[in-house]
Amino acid sequence: MVARAKGKSTVTVGIQGSGTPIEAEYRKVDEALVRCATLVTTFDARAYERRAVEAARQCWTLRMAAEHRSTVVFAQLASQLFEANATLDAKLVMLRMAQDEVRHTETCGQVLIALGAPPACVFDRHVRPLARHAGCTPEERALRNVIYTTCMSEMVAVARLVDEIEATRDPLLRDAARRLLADEVLHGQFGFFYLEAWRPWLDAHRGVLRSLERYLRHAFAVIEVALAPPIAVPPPLTADERALGLPDVARGREIFYSAMEEAIVPGLERFGIEAGTAWRRRKIAAA
Numbered sequence: 001m002v003a004r005a006k007g008k009s010t011v012t013v014g015i016q017g018s019g020t021p022i023e024a025e026y027r028k029v030d031e032a033l034v035r036c037a038t039l040v041t042t043f044d045a046r047a048y049e050r051r052a053v054e055a056a057r058q059c060w061t062l063r064m065a066a067e068h069r070s071t072v073v074f075a076q077l078a079s080q081l082f083e084a085n086a087t088l089d090a091k092l093v094m095l096r097m098a099q100d101e102v103r104h105t106e107t108c109g110q111v112l113i114a115l116g117a118p119p120a121c122v123f124d125r126h127v128r129p130l131a132r133h134a135g136c137t138p139e140e141r142a143l144r145n146v147i148y149t150t151c152m153s154e155m156v157a158v159a160r161l162v163d164e165i166e167a168t169r170d171p172l173l174r175d176a177a178r179r180l181l182a183d184e185v186l187h188g189q190f191g192f193f194y195l196e197a198w199r200p201w202l203d204a205h206r207g208v209l210r211s212l213e214r215y216l217r218h219a220f221a222v223i224e225v226a227l228a229p230p231i232a233v234p235p236p237l238t239a240d241e242r243a244l245g246l247p248d249v250a251r252g253r254e255i256f257y258s259a260m261e262e263a264i265v266p267g268l269e270r271f272g273i274e275a276g277t278a279w280r281r282r283k284i285a286a287a
């Protein structure tokens with residue numbers, strides 16, 4: 001349910017249901033999609049410094065907003081898969097991924113309740129439209145956006161989440177992050193499965209492979225700015241902050257580059273895309 005918050009462009013997203021049969025249907029969808037059960041529901045704030053707990057609340061509030069925003073990205077991408085005449089399974093799984101991000105929004109809200117914070121986040125409803133890539137066919141447009149959102153963005157998110165879970169000692173936060181990861185792995189793999197499905201089409205359209213390489217030069221530079229911006233590295237995390245799984249900025253940057261160079265670039269090259277060259281020559285194209 002969405003309630004108005006301050007300003008014209010933002011709303012506050014909470015986790016309360018509609019109280020109608022729609023909510024009962026939501027529960028059925030959630031139960032059908034869940035990959036691993038909730039094992040821990042309580043959090044002991046007394047075990048940590050107050051500042052670290054407050055930072056964890058802020059972190060999960062931001063994560064809640066990010067999860068909610070991902071729903072909108074996948075929902076838009078689903079419509080591009082329809083334009084590209086992708087197979088029914090690809091369309092449905094993309095819609096499933098959009099649903100996962102709604103469910104993750106709720107997971108974050110439940111974590112916030114356990115942490116003693118309101119289960120709510122601010123959401124900018126001026127949704128940025130997914131790139132249309134002027135001049136591209138619907139098939140290439142979908143391929144470009146699938147590669148950017150899942151092969152690249154979600155794969156980096158998966159790598160960071162795995163690292164975070166390894167550092168998290170708190171049982172509730174570790175359990176919640178593990179539940180998110182169970183779905184995020186599919187989100188990161190989807191693009192590579194999609195490329196597999198489109199391999200015969202790509203083999204028959206070699207010009208699109210070259211066009212994807214030109215796009216990747218730009219896309220790699222854009223995602224580097226988005227996910228590994230050149231910001232001052234904050235002081236190292238305290239033991240409590242690490243135990244609560246707070247993001248380590250320096251490690252996050254390292255993980256971005258290792259995921260790109262050791263997983264994403266080689267993964268794309270399997271499809272005849274010269275991603276390594278595009279990565280080395282990455283550059284934001286003039287608008």
Ligand SMILES: [Fe+2]
Nearest residue numbers: 067100101104
């Ligand atoms: Fe998610």
Ligand SMILES: [Fe+2]
Nearest residue numbers: 070154184187
């Ligand atoms: Fe995701």
